[in-house]
Amino acid sequence: MVKKLLKANTSNSVSTPVSVFFPNLNGIRCIASLLVLFHHMEILKAFFGMKNFSENIFIARIGGLGVVLFFVLSGFLITYLLLAEKQKHSHIAIKSFYMRRILRIWPLYYLVVILAFLVLPRFDFFYIPHLSDNLLTDFSLKLTLYLLILPNVASVVTSTVPYAGQAWSVGVEEQFYLLWPIILSKTQHYLEVLCAIIVMIVIFSNGFLGDGLITLGHYLHISNPDWYALATIITKFFKDLRISCMAIGGIGAYVLFFNKEEILKILFSRNVQLFTYAVLVLLLLRGTPVSQEFYAVLFIIFILNMAANTNRLFSLENPIINYLGKISFGLYMCHNIAIVIAIRVFLYFFSTVDNLFHHLILTGMVFSIAIIIAALSYHCIEIRFMKLKLYFTRS
Secondary structure, three states: OHHHHHHHHHHHHHHOHHHOOOOOHHHHHHHHHHHHHHHHHHHHHHHOOOOOOOOOHHHHHHHHHHHHHHHHHHHHHHHHHHHHHHHHHOOOOHHHHHHHHHHHHHHHHHHHHHHHHHHHHHOHHHOOOOOHHHOOOOHHHHHHHHHOOOHHHHHHHOOOOOOOHHHHHHHHHHHHHHHHHHHHHHOOOHHHHHHHHHHHHHHHHOOHHHHHHHHHHHHOOOOOHHHHHHHHHHHHHHHHOOHHHHHHHHHHHHHHHOOOHHHHHHHOOHHHHHHHHHHHHHHHHHOOOOOHHHHHHHHHHHHHHHHHOOOOOOOOOOHHHHHHHHOHHHHHHHHHHHHHHHHHHHHHHOOOOOOHHHHHHHHHHHHHHHHHHHHHHHHHHHHHHHHHHHHHOOO
């Protein structure tokens, strides 16, 4: 059954690489975006002085893990598509790949950046206590880095930008998209390269390069504090550079695309599925500190089963979930705007969050407003640019 399924997937991907369809991926996007939304909702409630669950271990972790899930899914899908294109055409049309990514990401990204820097700060309604006061700090530097699609660098070297801080992950993805098609086009040693990326990021994120600079500074008797500040920045940059998680997603794509049946039989087994989901739940509930790469491994097992295992334990194929996954980029990029709108409206009618009923009302408002904004973004903006991707798609 595994062999039959995989041959069907590979055949489909080779004949029409840009229209590869895997079930349940929209459901996974939906889960990832909602994890981030609920995490940020509790954080923003705290900024407004409202009762919140931001200190809860589960709530504190799900936002970051939602982003890791996005990264693993992106690495899986992009790698699979590029491998399919290379197998069919013997090479990857890199410029066309870049244009497709630009049309999908840049319009909404830049709209949110413009709103966050130039529009929303002009309205008291969108003022976030304490957090909005950070905007003017290093304003020119922040704006320049965001315009260059380096929001992850901005998050390391300066303070958070209200309503646009979540875009740091877009910077990481864009940097991966910039390099990965070039690397894939130049090598046949896909697995070795992916493993090397993971090892490099893990080493650097644990301070290898930063500590090396500090040691070098001591050896050269450098007393300039900027040198040591640079070492700290470099370490934090690599800690937030989740390309290792995207590489783990790429390994999953490699295993599926090249039909590594012995591995897939193990990953698709009922016991491995049960074990994976049980470990995920236990880690989330207990707050056990493990690396993002460990979570990425659990997530790629989840993704592979959802995408390609006919004997998966459950399915996320549902019209509502599919739609939320379809508009998930808008949910991710605009959810902070929705949260603040909901909080402001809620506070107009209630003085604070006093009980569970109030929490449920506010959560429902956040969820509803976020969906409305994301739907408007998708149908009025995103889909118009996505149609242009056809001009950069190879048949």
